[in-house]
Amino acid sequence: MKRRKFFKNTVKGAIGASMIPLLGTSCTNEKKLEEKNNGSEISSQSNNTTPEQWHQMGTGKKPRPNRKKTVVCDVAVIGGGAAGMCAAISAARNGAKVVLIQDRPVLGGNSSSEIRVHLNGVNHLKNGLPERETGIIEEILLHNRFYNPQDSYPVWDHVLFDFITREPNIDLKLNTSAIRAIMNGDKIEAAYCWQMTTEMEFTVKADVYIDCSGDGLLGATAGALYRTGREASSEFNEKYAPKEADGWQMGSTVLLGSKNMGKPMSFEPPHFAIKYDAEKSHKGRNLIPFELGYWWVELGSEDDIIGEYEDIKQTLMGHAYGVWDYIKNSGKFPETENYALDWVSSLPGKRESRRFIGDYILSEPDMLGNKQFPDAVAFGGWSLDEHNPGGIANLSEPPSYFHEDFSEPYQIPFRSLYSKNVPNLLFAGRNISQTHIALSSSRIMATCALEGQAVGTAASLCVQKNILPRELGQKYINELQEQLLRDDAFIPYRPSKDDKDLVKQASLIFASSTSSGDANYLNDGWSRDYNKKIHHWESEGLPAEVQIEWEEKVSISKIEIKSDTNVKRNIMLRRDSLNNDVYGTSIPKELLKSLEVEARINGNWVQLGTESKNRKRLIKFDFNTVQTTAIRIRLKETYGHNNVKLFEIRSYES
Amino acid sequence: MVITMSNYLRLGPMKVRPYIFLLFFLFTWFLTSCYEKKPPTPLLQKKVNTAIVTDNKIEIPHKINVLHKGISLTEPVACTLIEVKNDKKQPIAYYMNVKSVVCGDKRCRVDLIKIFWDILGGYSHVELPDGVDLEKDEGENFTNDDYTKLNIILSDADSPLQNVYKHEIVSTIGSEGIDALTGATILVDKSSYVEGAVWTCYSIWHWIHGDTKQILRNITGDSFSELQLKDYLKSNKKEQQLFALEQLTIRKDFSKETMTLVSEIIQKKPYLVKPSIPYLNNTTNSFFRKTMQTLIINSNTKNRLLCFNEILKTKQPLSTSFFESLDLNYSSLTFEEVHLLLKIFIAKKLTTNSIKNKLIELLKSKHFLTARRVYWFLKNQKLTKEQEKILHQFYKANQERM
Structure with a gap:
């Protein structure tokens, strides 16, 4: 790569927005040390507080620390779930300097210890057999097998931390939210970020941005087009879509875990528990096995599922405790007598919200027809697993409609992984350009990880060639596919033809x-x-x-x-x-x-x-x-x- | 007391035929049932292809311990294998009473069934108790098509079921989590089981193709005379020939006559070369050398590579005369054969001047890779001046490719 912005320590160009701080810092480890030193200096910048407001008793000084930094890098990845991690790793290994922004204390997204959803992928096709993903996600899962044979979720968090932070080209910023895009024309010039634990405002400047955050706030504030809800079946000829378009989005889930205490354990539900009406519930809501919670304790929305999240979370916790109350106190499950809750998630795992619009919208017929895309860069194969509208609030319907299994994996095109109208924005994960029904399959984390590796690699190539994603897809798709295949990704029916090999x-x-x-x-x-x-x-x-x-x-x-x-x-x-x-x-x-x-x-x-x-x-x-x-x-x-x-x-x- | 068993239910590639069993057979069955100590009900014959039981048979119980993957990977199960002999005291079949299902999800109905093998351990058929049909999910009985499919599955010794552990057969994934929402998800190919009866297929397949197979082969082998094994070897039937080779090796029959016969047969039947290696390796040194020499000269490339690999590994001593006396046309060998041959020369210290002269000829090979391989070998050998000269010429002509 020709450019090494990390070592220049300068702010790239003038940015119109007034909140852009003046101090430029870098992503390198060496510079991180510098950041700390610089951060302790007294700043005389204007602010809402007086410079001497904080009397530091230890030193006797009255400083107000500088809480603003600009980070200049090649690629900014927003979101530290499976997609974001793989995007960051692939971009970094292919030579880009990467900042990875994660708005939580741990990596792993829905698979982290905070949520604990299984990192599923193509677990089983119609013939009953899996077709496991390879590439970076494979390397991560193997890493976990070596360092976490006990299957501890808190250890998994740190297996991921180890995996990401050992990459020299990645600067990981945890507890940091990318809350706004700063635009220069139709391109993202910077991502304005807030690190909760340090009160630091980061302005992350990059050539290419990859939104793997799920909800896609950065992309949304950049003006990237997106959809929410369900398409009408006529729009993409989807047999499993509703006749009329509506706003329903699949719900978020609160999981729980219990432990055999070796003696009878009583349970008294908290005041917020919501009584579970098992009699009215569809038989698909299995209560056994009971030890590790229920994926169907979920709530969706037909409106603003992001804006409603905290309300949804509180209600979901009520449902989770309500189901446990039923299990423990209905008298129908004597096998639970010695069991007690030992973990209940406080962060519902999300399935659906924004879906950005790319140059191509992946849909159900593409998947079921196994459409062969010339720009295929990833694959999926989880069943069309559309959770019901309303979730646990809609007891009479099955918790999910397993519309159809796949005979073999389907392809995901590169054109579904970059924005139609924000030219330097890529995305991977549940927010890619696809219909609601397509999402019901592709949302699975290992599939998202493959998309992540694809866009990370694409971003590094964009940086190397000084081009934007659309041009990469149009002129250099072969190069992108070959690099992915060399890096152990698999693209169905696209064998490698690397003439450099x-x-x-x-x-x-x-x-x-x-x-x-x-x-x-x-x-x-x-x-x-x-x-x-x-x-x-x-x-x-x-x-x-x-x-x-x-x-x-x-x-x-x-x-x-x-x-x-x-x-x-x-x-x-x-x-x-x-x-x-x-x-x-x-x-x-x-x-x-x-x-x-x-x-x-x-x-x-x-x-x-x-x-x-x-x-x-x-x-x-x-x-x-x-x-x-x-x-x-x-x-x-x-x-x-x-x-x-x-x-x-x-x-x-x- | 004699009971006529005209109403047997049988699954297997056989014709329908009535059977008569002695009272003690039922009594033995009662005693030797692996799990359930109850008298069997009369059986109904349903599908049969060939007859294996004759009127004047003798049944010999053998107490055996076998591992069944569906029960335990470490604790053998005590069973009784019944050897059925004819009036000449020759084994004609084996059978064993087992449970139809090693139940994985505690929802299965378990029936006592009878598995039959031929005397070489090949699957013959299964018999069910009178009035009993195998059961699928939801209490449905097997259909005729299901029995046909089951029979095909059980006949396949290489079924994907062989590498599957019982936990793997049914996962508990519903949506993203731990569940059984849509019913069991079967993690093996659908062609490997009858839908709705994966446990039954898995259980019976592992009884048939598990440890019992080798145990009964050895029982048959013990009962065979030397002459019978030789007849098998000469039989032109691959299964019988493999059995004979296996049993001759086990009983260490290295008589001159037997060795000669083995040598003759394997030269005629290339598919027997690989299975004969354990036998050959334990024969006398002169026989081993002679047979290997013959095989090297007469075999196809695949078997010649096999022989070279075996020579490389064997503890049988070889002298320089082994290859010197071998009328092997080196120029007809493939690169891989030459490569292995040279490895043998190095590992066994068998290089002589005459061999070097033969190898020097390979420098003229139209296959450059082979010539180059030989060059690098000869480069580390002590050569005559003439040989050195040729070697040097080769290098000079090809040094850009070396």
């Missing part, structure tokens, strides 16, 4: 043993077996070797390997710690643990890299450039499987 030019690929697949599949561009076609090579026992020969010398400095983690099993954190090979707390036994890579130089094998505790599906080796005619991957150990399975080997000059 030197393994594609290899004369011969062979393996020391083969129990299934073929070593020649390792450069076929597919990173998983798909639609009953094999794209892997699997050894017969371990150790094993794969060797790649070129007839002519090649210069290489990178080797990248995609190993197996079994995408037909789910590994996300679950509240019930379901522990088997589909939903488990263990590290996938297929994952490659120990390996080394070598190059043949002047007839001798020279080690280029070694890894004894690999924890990723995509394993990368960077080394000084060597000229060689062959590389050899020596595969030593997995996390339990007798054979090793690989999907791809790539090599690059730089």
Whole structure:
């Protein structure tokens, strides 16, 4: 990347708005230290308080700290949920300087310890099998398997914190809300932010903004077009949409958890509990299992679901306690006698509010018809799971309409991930350009994560090329897709054709043993077996070797390997710690643990890299450039499987 | 007392046929039922293809302990396997009484069923008690189509069910959370089970294709004479040949006559080369060497690679004469074969001057990768001046590609 704004420490251009502070700071770690020092200096800026109002007893000074900072970066990501994290990571790893703004104390969005929704994805298609997401979300889930085998939600928060803060190009700002866009023409010039815990006003200036906040306040204040509510079925030919358009949005949920105390535990409901009328409730509201709460304790709105949030939350808490009261005190569930509540969420998890309008609106027929988009960058496959209008306030209807499962994953186009009218605004997550019915499937977090990786990568390319997202989609979509595939994202029916990958030019690929697949599949561009076609090579026992020969010398400095983690099993954190090979707390036994890579130089094998505790599906080796005619991957150990399975080997000059 | 069992219900690739069972058979069944100690009700024959039980059979109970994935991954279940012998005291079938369902969701009705195997452990059929049909969700009985599908599933030894744990079969996801809103979500391919009866399919499949299979193969093997095993080996039936190889290895029959027969058969049947490796590895050294030499010369590339890999791993001693006396045309070998061959030469220290001369010829190979591979091998060998000269010429001509 040519520009390194982070080190310039200057404010970019003049901004008309009067609240733009004068002090420029940067996103780098070094500069963060500077920020602290600068922040303690006495400021004589005008303000509503007098400069000497605060008498600092410790120093004797009477300062008023400067609470305003400008942060200049390449990409600003708003929202630290699955989509936002993946957007920030992908942008950062592809060279952009990133500020990640999260309005809560923890990362993870709906999956965080504050809410505890499962980070679901394509958990099960019509055939009953999952088709798990790879890429950054896969790396995050694996990271959790290593550091949080106990499935603790508070630890999950910090697994995510660890994952994000170890990236050198990301400046994470927690407890910070992006509350207003500052515009320059139709483009966002800056995001005005407020950090609750430090009373700091941040003005975040970036070339590209990615709104992954769910509610999309930044985009909304930028004037980005958006919709709420349900489309009429005629608009997009959606068979599951209502005949007439209306305002209904799927509800937010309050989850709870209980604990077996080993002795009888009585329960007296608080005054705000709302009596649960089980007799009138649709039988779809299962009360068993009872230990970990009910996703159907939810309330939607047909109007301003964001504006009503605090009211909804209080009512929802009443419903949550009301259901628990019924479970404990109705006499119909003696198995709950020893159970007591030990956690009730105070932050309902949201399913729906704004949906921005992009150059394309993804709809139900696209999904059910598995429309093949030339600009596909992500996929989904959760069922069309439309929660009922009204939620628990509408007891007679089922809590959700599981309209239809998918036979195979559907594609999500890049044109649904940037704003139609704010040219430097991208988005990922539940606020993307789609209909209400499409949202009922794509809202699932791992799907949002794939969108996040796509827009993060897109943003970095925009910065590199000094262009805007629409132009990127029109002129460089192949480059975007190839980068995503290289970074272990999967796009159905879009195999990689990366002509920079030197393994594609290899004369011969062979393996020391083969129990299934073929070593020649390792450069076929597919990173998983798909639609009953094999794209892997699997050894017969371990150790094993794969060797790649070129007839002519090649210069290489990178080797990248995609190993197996079994995408037909789910590994996300679950509240019930379901522990088997589909939903488990263990590290996938297929994952490659120990390996080394070598190059043949002047007839001798020279080690280029070694890894004894690999924890990723995509394993990368960077080394000084060597000229060689062959590389050899020596595969030593997995996390339990007798054979090793690989999907791809790539090599690059730089 | 003899009971005529003309009303059996049977699932299996067999024809309908009446059966007569001795009283002690019922008594044995009663005694040996894995779980339920109650006398069986008469059975109704429904679908059968072939006859396996004759009038004058003898039944031998075998107490066995087997793991059933649906019950426990660590604690074996004590069962009684019944070996059915004919009047010549030869095994003709096996059966075992088991519960129809290892119930995963506590909603299933459990019936006692009878599983039949052939003498090699192949699935034969299942019999149900009189008047009993297998049950699906909501108390519905199996239809004829369901029985047909069940039979196909149970006949598939490579069913996806084999790698599934019982917890994996039914998830409890409704919407985003923990629930069972829409009924069980089955996490295996629909072709692997009868809809509404996944537990039944899973339970029976694992009884059929679990530990019992190898146990009864060994019982059959023990009862076979050397002659019978040899007949199997010569039979032209793959399943019988594999069984013979397995059992000859277990009983360590390395007589000259048997070894010779094995050698002859595997040369005729390429698919037997891989399964014969455990046998060959335990034969005498001279036989091992001779057979390997023959296989290397006569096999296809796949089996030759198999042999090279085995030679690389084997503890059988090999001398330099092994390859020197081998009339192997190196120029006909693929890159991978040459690559492995060179690995053997290094690992087993088998390189001789005559081998080097043969390898030198490969420098002229039209397959440059092979020539280059040989070059790097020879580069580390002690060579004659003439050999050195050729090697140098090769390098000079190709140094940009080295």
